[in-house]
Amino acid sequence: MGIPQEAYKAMEDIVGSQYITDDQVIAQAYVGRLGHGKDTGIDLEMNVPPAVIVLPRTTKEVQGILKIAHRYKINYVPASSFWISHCAPKRPNSIVLDLKRMNDLEIDEENMCAICGPGVIFSQLQEEAIKRGMYTTTPGGGSQVSVVANHINWGLSPLNYRNGVPGRRVLGGEWVLPDGELLRIGSMSTSDDPFWGEGPGPDLRGLLRGWIGWFGAMGVVTKLAVKLLPFHDEGLKPVGISPHTTLQFPEKKRIRWYNFVMPTRESLVECMYDIGKAEIAAALTKVPQQWRYIAKAGCREDFWEGWNTNEARKSINNIHICRVMLVGYASEEQLEYEERVLMDIMDSYGAKLGRTRQSDNSWIKNADSATMWMMTGAYTSVQVTVDTVDCGVKGGEGLAREKPAFTPPLMDDYGEPGWFQVSEIGHMGYIEFLQYWDPNPNQENLYKKDEWNYIKVPTLDAEWGMFNAFNMYASPMNLTGKAYGPECRKWFEKVKAEFDPDKISNDPIPWDVDEYVDKVDWVNKEDYINRDWSKG
Amino acid sequence: MKDNYDINNYTYDMDRCIGCKGCVWVDHVYMPGVRYGVKCPSNAYKLFDGYAPMGREKIGKALLEGRIDYTPEYLDVMYMCQLCGACDAGCKRNLDLEPLSVLESLRVKAVKDGKGPMPAHKKVAQNIAEKGNRYGAAEKRSGWITKDTKISDKADMVYFPGCSASYVEKGIAQATGKILNKAGINFMTLGDKDTCCGHPVATSGMLDEAKAIARKNIDILKATGATTLVTSCAECYNTWKVIYPKMLSKNFADMGYQVIHLVEVVSKLVNEGKFTFSKPMNIRAAYHDPCRMARQGEPWVEWEGTRGQWGILTPKKEYRRGTFGVYQQPRDILNKIQGLDLVEMPRMKENAFCCGAGGGVMDAYPDFAMWAATERLTEVQSVAAEAVISACPYCKKVFNEASKANNMNIKAYDITEIILACM
Amino acid sequence: MDLKNELQKIVGAGNVLDSPEILEEYSTDNGIYPPGMPTVVVKAGKSEDVAKVINLANKNSTPVIPVSSGVHFQGCTIPYQGGIVLDLSNLNKILEIDPPNRRVRIEPGVTWGQITDELAKENIRVISPLLPHADRSVITDYLEREAPVVPKYEFAEPLMTYEIVWPNGEVFRTGSASVPGYPDSPAKGTNPAGPGLDFYRLPQGAQGTMGVINWANLKLEYLPKINKIFFMPFEDINAAIEPIYKIPRVHIGQEFFLLNHVDLALILAKQWPDDYDRLSDILPSWTLILTISGPPRRPEERIEYEKEALFDLKKQYFQDMPILEALPGVPGGGRELIHMLRKPWPKEEVYWKNRLSGACQSLFFIARPEDAPSFYEKVVDEAPKYGYPLEDLGVYLQPIEQSRVCHLEFNMFYDPDDPIEREKIRIMNRELAQDLLDMGAIFTRPYGDLADMVYEKATSYTTALKRVKKMFDPNNIMNPGRLCF
DSSP states (O other): OOOOOHHHHHHHHHHGGGGGOHHHHHHTEEEEEEEETTTTTHHHHHHOSSSSEEEEHHHHHHHHHHHHHHHHHHHEEESOOOOGGSSSSSSTOOOEEEGGOOOOOOOOOTTEEEEEETOOBBHHHHHEEEEEEEEEOOOOOTTEEEEEEEEEOOOSTHHHHHHOOOTEEEEEEEEEEEOEEEEEEEGGGGGOOOOOOOSSSSSSSSHHHEOOOOOOBBBEEEEEEEEEEEESSSOOOEEEEESSOEEOSSTTTTEEEEEEEESSHHEEEEHHHHHHTTTTOOOOEEEEEHHHHHHOOOHHHHHHHHHHHHHHHHHHHHHHHEEEEESSSSSSHHOOOOOOOOHHHHHHOOOOOOOOOSSSSSSSSOOOGGGGGTSSOEEEEEEEEEEEEHHHHHHHHHHHHHHHGGGTTTTOOTTOEEEEEEEEEGGGEEEEEEEEBBBOSSTTTTTHHHHHHIIIIIHHHHHTOOTTTTGGGGSSSIIIHTTTOOOOOOOHHHHHHOOOOOOOSTTTTTHHHHHHHHHHOOOOTOOOOOGGGGGG | OOOOOOOGGGGHHHHHHOOOOOTTTGGGGGGGOOOTTTTTTHHHSSSSSSSSHHHHHHHHHHHHHSSOOOOOOHHHHHSSSOOHHHHHHHHHHTTTTOOHHHHHHHHHHHHHHTOSSSHHHHHHHHHHHHHSTOOOOSGGGGGGOTTTTOOOOSSEEEEEEHHIIIIIOOHHHHHHHHHHHHTTTBBOOGGGGOOOOOOHHHHTTTTTHHHHHHHHHHHHHHHTTEEEEESSSSHHHHHIIIIHHTTTTGHHHHHHEEEHHHHHHHHHHHHHSSSOSSOOOOEEEEOOTTTTTTTTOSSSOOOEEEOGGGGGGOOOOOOOSSSTOOOOOHHHHHHTTTTTTEEOOOOOOGGOOOOTTTTTTTHHHHHHHHHHHHHHHHHHHHTOSEEEEEHHHHHHHHHHHHHHHTTTTOEEEEEEHHHHHHO | OOOOHHHHHHHHHHGEEEEEEHHTTTTOOSSSOOOOOSSSSEEEESHHHHHHHHHHOOOOOOOOOOOSSSSSSSSSSOOOOOOEEOOOOOOOEEEEEEETTTEEEEOTTTTHHHHHHHHHHTTTTTOOOOBBBBBBBBHEEEEEEESOOOOOOOOOOOOEEEEEEOOOOOOEEEEGGGGGTTTTSSSOSSOSSSSSEEEEGGGTTOSSSSOOEEEEEEOOOOOOEEEEEEEESSSSSSHHHHHHHHHTTTTTOOSSSHHHHHHHHHHHSSSSSSSHHHHHHSSEEEEEEEEEEEEESSSHHHHHHHHHHHHHHHHHHOOEEEEEEEESSSGGGGHHHHHHTTOOOOOTTGGGTTTTTEEEEEEEEEEEGGGGGHHHHHHHHGGGGGGGGGEEEEEEEEEETHHHHHEEEEEEEEOOOOHHHHHHHHHHHHHHHHHHHHHHOOOSSSSHHHHHHOOOEEEEEEHHHHHHHHOOOOOOOSSSTTOOO
């Protein structure tokens, strides 16, 4: 056993023998190799099996486990859906807190929020929300990810169009600090009701999450109220048999998708601004070309037959798809009004309305992020920026110019400048730049996918003045943590030193990439460590 | 010739699992909420990820790479699973990996390595070898046949009742015979040569023994001259349609026989107006999709080829994704019965929660099987149904046992019995 | 060290003020709390000054009290431990107006009066709280989490990013403004989150205890040209609750709030005091006010469907509720409110909250709208015990984010020159707050006397907050004596 017997026994007393194991067969199931970041360097080379896996049920149990870990100085990794490579044990003799049993879900219909345990996933919450005429933002991470974990770590998708960055959707809750002490945030600080998130006074939600979050390196959030947003009340009917399952839109004109082919990329960007300013729509996104080919393909081989063509190559600069969702929140008349405004805007750009299926299997309840791995077996996004739409597009175009130097091992996507979309009704734009590669280790220069992901893209973003959330965790703190703020890394260090001085909460996050690149021979750290970023 | 049960053929599938848990969650489009959100019985029962298909794949890979060795816990991980295939349909919604083949092949490897199967499985295999039935019963297999059942000496269709309907749930075999009689369909049986399909042997990983049974049964069928085999058991159905050709590395289409479940026969007639129900049945019931006929009901399609860059397969593979299983036919039948209020459970069709009995679990882990059946019965209760109807005798048996043990007052029926009662 | 001399080196002699008259001016505000004398007042002339002043103060452990607005009501700028009042009112530049990205970047001294007129030239606006004082700092209002009077936006918060001087003197930019090279960068600072941590949350509701803002980016929205206003009168607050929940959920309307007759009369009265006396008599006990406005494209059609949706809701849920386009007995029917709501309170007139008695103590908190009636009843039960006349109690309910919660405000008017009345209001404010806190009122920005009671109750939060404060302000120089520091 990798941890003291008495520590194990103490945890067993807390959760019961059924919910704790140190069996090393079971431990293999918790050795990384999954989710976003799979097959990148930290996933391939930093994962170790945990010594113990424990399945707590309550906040009190989590507190007890963290206090034991604190007493015995044992590293622990809290995770709900294990959908990111930062949430796999990277230190020997760690405890994994698998939070799936903490799946209490309570919907506060009047005040439009859901009080969630970390074991609740998005499709479960969305089911309950839609039943009540509301919705949550199913994120790009997928329907299978934890509502709590995703709200405090990521939380973006086309459904952000109206509600914006996820930091705004976190309300009150319970947060067990790294040493096991309970911190009640928002309205829970002075009551038992988590319906509001602010204060009192300075808002400690600012420590809890950020751009992006701690990935378990700052204790465990055991209960969180998250906002639900008003939707139409006609419901959405699931139809079909796997893999062709979808949510059928109601006959009443309360929700509709529209796909437009725009004449140029510039007109695609301009129309997004116009739609935002007109304050219409419920989702607004560009459709990257690869995704169109995925949608048409019956299998991976079909995709490649389509993609390995001149038509596909030319499509990057010739076909610009703008996908818009309208919702008649108030009535069918609202949707009809928004449709007229949308057509005014699109006509002014010479856009052509294409055929569009009036159903959804991509964003509302099922966001099949897993499909991203279908093309090549490996995928990550190096998100470029969340700022204005224009900024995002420029960043994507810039990276598209740089990517050929890393292709292969990256898949050739013919200069696709990324997937961009709008949030906060046009106040913000958001882009993800997509990378696919073959993870087969028997390739030359496979390390270049890590160089691109961990070093090149973050460096370019900082040089160009782009704001990239992924970079804060998918790059060395010595690079982006130095460049942004500036020196936001110092605050990470201070917060960590204050609340987790022994570094037992998911060490070495968020310094795992620093630790990884320290060991490889293809990075010249001096290039960025000694750099003066103050001039941009 | 490719060995479809060689785990080395699935290392790509194990390694490329990304942990999305499509193998565990109900299809998100159909996700009913927190309760009933998990479709994998073993991961609902044992909550550690090691008991989820994605975890089993990682554990299996660790074994292949020598990072772990066989232990009692390893065998529990691999055998505490109904092989219900919910994972397979879930994975193929997005990624087209082969989790069910991985799980089956890891059992085969355990047997080849001298570690598997579990003692209870060995006993069942012994029963089959010695008595031709899984129970080790000494009685004649044809004991289900009643005087008023007309069985032809020679027919194009063979009814293959399977062990359960021959010895335990005889009413199902009897109902099947009478339904076929009413429909005017001539059928025969395998007579003295009727024996176990070998499903328990195959699922426990005893590949050599299972292949021997398959070859023998196929020869017996061929000798009858019949081209169609009708079953009333989802396991037998699957064995003949999927496991035999898979073990023998052949397309089902090349096996030289057709396999059909009684519900397929009846639904066709019902939809054509050639089979009608004259008696009502006032009951509110839920239909339980038996795994091996529903999401695992598609015929085996043999593939042999290579995997190249980006994981591209040459030639293309035709996937069995569970799309074309037997889902609608039983519903079509039940919807035609007057007074029968058919309701859907939250987990249905390809997302149905297994009854708990399959994959050798009832033999080796009866407590787990009962737990799974009880869990499923709570789902029946959740839609205010008083009865559950399946199309497999093993489902019926375990449901009735669980209902009785837990005083749930839910009656489990086989669909053949319902048809018989209402025709 | 000669503090004055050092400060003069930074901002110039003319901007360091310590005459008794000036110090006295900064020793108090328009509220109930007693005065406290600063040591010196420093007027920052440029944002670089701020970091230098704070750096100096930090080295000497001298308190710094940042002051941006020309008007304060809650005592949070009164220096109770001496030190430097850092007056930011001269940092009043509108640095950028960026209509394509619907963003404005301003300094902390920019007031509602200033920004509203400037933006109106381009038919845009920053959504404001209800009739703010013209001299209030825009940044201060949203740093202090005032509730916007338009609850329709799901993203709610108008504040996006800012540059802050931390109490240790370091300058830091938040969110997407944290990119190297800002503002000459493609990132324009529209994303509040990060970098890494959500730093922008920490100075919110902090009353200047977490640092000083040099500038901030705020959201711009269109300034509607075509508008309609509807008044929904109620005699019982309970009847207003369902419409408060239902109306904004269907994405209709702009400004939307509930006032009692006292607050509404204070706002609508033209001739003082006659109009007030008359209006407070004839106005309904409660009025729910909703504006419907047309956006730049197809404005009339938008107003039409929103109006239809409003009347559909009435038909479905609250048939007995009148929806009036004009308030009976009010000159012009009260329709001028549409225009009033898009501007701060006129500078030349006594601020609406001060009209009745010269000063107002606002007791406000966050609540579920459904709980508002019980909070109101509690105040009605308790106020007479302090001799406060119920006919002078102002009540304002501001739905937030489509009514997921509301800002509930009780306005208690008093004569600021009467020390006994002032003390009486202070006691009433404190004791009522305790009662309401016990009932579940959420005081997210506890001012003055409320801080102790709230932080005492928020045990775990207080402990963590103190640890955070110590990280950012090890010498506790920023506005000491506030909150729990």
